Amino acid sequence: MTATTRETVLANLRAALPESSPLPELPTSGPWQTFEDPFVRFCEVLDSVGGTCCRVKSLSDAHQQLLSIDEWNSAKVRVSAVNGVGDPTVDLNSIDDPHDLENVDYAVLHGHFGVAENGAIWVTDDTVKYRVLYFIPQRLVIVMPSQIVHNMHEAYGRITIGEHAFAGFISGPSKTADIEQSLVIGAHGARSLIVFAVDDLA
Amino acid sequence: MSHPTLAQDFVDNKPRAQWHDKALWFVREKRDRMAASVPEWEDLRSHASAIKMHTMSQLPTYLEMFEAKAKALGVHVHWAADGDEHNRIIHDILQKHNAKKVVKSKSMLTEECHLNPFLEKNGYEVVDTDLGERIVQLREETPSHIVLPAIHIKKEEVGECFHKHLGTEKGASDPKYLTEAARGHLRERFCSADAGITGVNFAIAETGGFVVCTNEGNADLGVSLPKLHIACMGLEKVIPRASDLAVFLRLLARSATGQPITTYSSHFHGPREGSELHIILVDNGRSGILAKPEFRRSLGCIRCGACMNTCPVYRRSGGHSYESTVPGPIGSILTPLRTPEQHSTLPFACTLCGSCTDVCPVKIDLHHQLLAMRGFLDRKKLLGMSKKMSMKFLSGLLSSTWMFTTAGSAARTALRWMPRFAIYNPLNGWGKQRELPEPPKKSFREQYADNNKNSGRPS
Numbered sequence A: 001m002t003a004t005t006r007e008t009v010l011a012n013l014r015a016a017l018p019e020s021s022p023l024p025e026l027p028t029s030g031p032w033q034t035f036e037d038p039f040v041r042f043c044e045v046l047d048s049v050g051g052t053c054c055r056v057k058s059l060s061d062a063h064q065q066l067l068s069i070d071e072w073n074s075a076k077v078r079v080s081a082v083n084g085v086g087d088p089t090v091d092l093n094s095i096d097d098p099h100d101l102e103n104v105d106y107a108v109l110h111g112h113f114g115v116a117e118n119g120a121i122w123v124t125d126d127t128v129k130y131r132v133l134y135f136i137p138q139r140l141v142i143v144m145p146s147q148i149v150h151n152m153h154e155a156y157g158r159i160t161i162g163e164h165a166f167a168g169f170i171s172g173p174s175k176t177a178d179i180e181q182s183l184v185i186g187a188h189g190a191r192s193l194i195v196f197a198v199d200d201l202a
Numbered sequence B: 001m002s003h004p005t006l007a008q009d010f011v012d013n014k015p016r017a018q019w020h021d022k023a024l025w026f027v028r029e030k031r032d033r034m035a036a037s038v039p040e041w042e043d044l045r046s047h048a049s050a051i052k053m054h055t056m057s058q059l060p061t062y063l064e065m066f067e068a069k070a071k072a073l074g075v076h077v078h079w080a081a082d083g084d085e086h087n088r089i090i091h092d093i094l095q096k097h098n099a100k101k102v103v104k105s106k107s108m109l110t111e112e113c114h115l116n117p118f119l120e121k122n123g124y125e126v127v128d129t130d131l132g133e134r135i136v137q138l139r140e141e142t143p144s145h146i147v148l149p150a151i152h153i154k155k156e157e158v159g160e161c162f163h164k165h166l167g168t169e170k171g172a173s174d175p176k177y178l179t180e181a182a183r184g185h186l187r188e189r190f191c192s193a194d195a196g197i198t199g200v201n202f203a204i205a206e207t208g209g210f211v212v213c214t215n216e217g218n219a220d221l222g223v224s225l226p227k228l229h230i231a232c233m234g235l236e237k238v239i240p241r242a243s244d245l246a247v248f249l250r251l252l253a254r255s256a257t258g259q260p261i262t263t264y265s266s267h268f269h270g271p272r273e274g275s276e277l278h279i280i281l282v283d284n285g286r287s288g289i290l291a292k293p294e295f296r297r298s299l300g301c302i303r304c305g306a307c308m309n310t311c312p313v314y315r316r317s318g319g320h321s322y323e324s325t326v327p328g329p330i331g332s333i334l335t336p337l338r339t340p341e342q343h344s345t346l347p348f349a350c351t352l353c354g355s356c357t358d359v360c361p362v363k364i365d366l367h368h369q370l371l372a373m374r375g376f377l378d379r380k381k382l383l384g385m386s387k388k389m390s391m392k393f394l395s396g397l398l399s400s401t402w403m404f405t406t407a408g409s410a411a412r413t414a415l416r417w418m419p420r421f422a423i424y425n426p427l428n429g430w431g432k433q434r435e436l437p438e439p440p441k442k443s444f445r446e447q448y449a450d451n452n453k454n455s456g457r458p459s
């Protein structure tokens, strides 16, 4: 029997191995950058990457604030995965093909926490029926507890990787600078990102 | 063709070469500001380097671990020895799914394997969805940079290209307007695609998942609608632990574009409900590189592009002059390792200034490897006469104090009295586009001795 590609490749690698060298320890806290006020830092960095953060007390405050946003009110197709936030025009439960979400103008989705050093928010697919909702709406609102970690080491320290088919960090709206290095917000994904950081959820 | 020949046109267009140089320097400066804002930056680089070196030393074990974990999540894992096998595997998967329309996000590996022309020849529609890649695809070119594929193209040219292919207004060149047009055009493709192909930035051995980083959201849109996701990765993309991602995600975007992190850092573990996920592990010369001690650290590359942005030769000669999927300093190592005959001039497209090594987030000793590569090619008898002779001549000269001192003083005198054409003539490639500075009256040694004499210190 001839060897499979897998066997050949692995054998070639085994024949070429360098001397072993240690894997560094990566504590979740300690030697890494921290900030005096991580929440303030999170807001500043998010702002610098094109997003906006509003701190609110409760979900109903988030709801009120959302209703005062012109783009939300004028959006034709609005969906919300967060109970009590937003007055959606389409019920997500009624959708059974993600392609039907193509025309969503505005979506309200869940986030878990923010990262101060880079303005990123951790999101997971168990909080929404279709993961494409993180990418396909014209505009995006993320509602999360007002919990901010300092840096990525702390972030990975508090999540379990591998539990979700899709999970990720989102930092700001989608963007590109592929034409002469000029920054354009709204490449393929959301054109804007508003984050409601809710104290009652924290 | 040689690098100098390929760079000729680019270099001849002086204003354009200067514009290119400036655009990349701008990115380099953004990287510097970001790096300076993280106090433990140097520690992060050391950790990244150590993680990569450790992974290399147990690469087969980590790949098997990754494979087992991924399979347990319901992923189909394939192995490809080279680009052809990689392409055939993709062809088979697409056929099985009767998929005709493919959207693809940026993947240097699929470029390396020439996947697009292969699929097109076999009747598939392949759309590159990263804006820069779409631009070069429509212009029937290849990317000139691994992170900024269209960095060599002016907005007016993008405007012309979009006018022809997407029907934008004639003469329009506003980046916002053009991006908006591409957004509309590509949305249609996303929504009608049968399959999405992505690259992989990091594959995690302990969990069987992988991470893809983009700013545009194109990879995510491309794989969240169709029922088939194919992810292509080089063997070297595996890392041991999920916690290692913290190090790499902190370094990658800061080094690449001077952002604190990419907009989307998506973690995929197993297929979406009702769909299939395939991962292809590709060797294509990587095991051969691992077997070469002086070059194996190049496998640690996370494709950030920082070494290109900082390279004085890359900035002034453009990515296409390297005739290689990965250009710049790292490309001048990886490509000649694979195809030494065609790419023997690449390690000479380098001044050995070492700037690439200084910025590399995984601390690859790029300029040392570039020097070693010259020796590697010499041993393969692939160096032209002029390179060989000058290397021989210099090594003789530099290893004798007497000859070095005499030659220095002779040159200082000669340069002052020699007619211009002795240097600036068609036989001397060096004299093109360059001016020698005025030669000093005394050598460094003489100046040093004089200084010490004046300050009373022994020389």
Ligand code: SF4
Pocket (backbone or CB within 6 Å): B300, B301, B302, B303, B304, B305, B306, B307, B308, B330, B356, B359, B360, B361, B362, B363, B364, B366
């Ligand atoms: S060699 Fe280093 S600097 Fe160059 S692209 Fe790779 S990781 Fe970035």
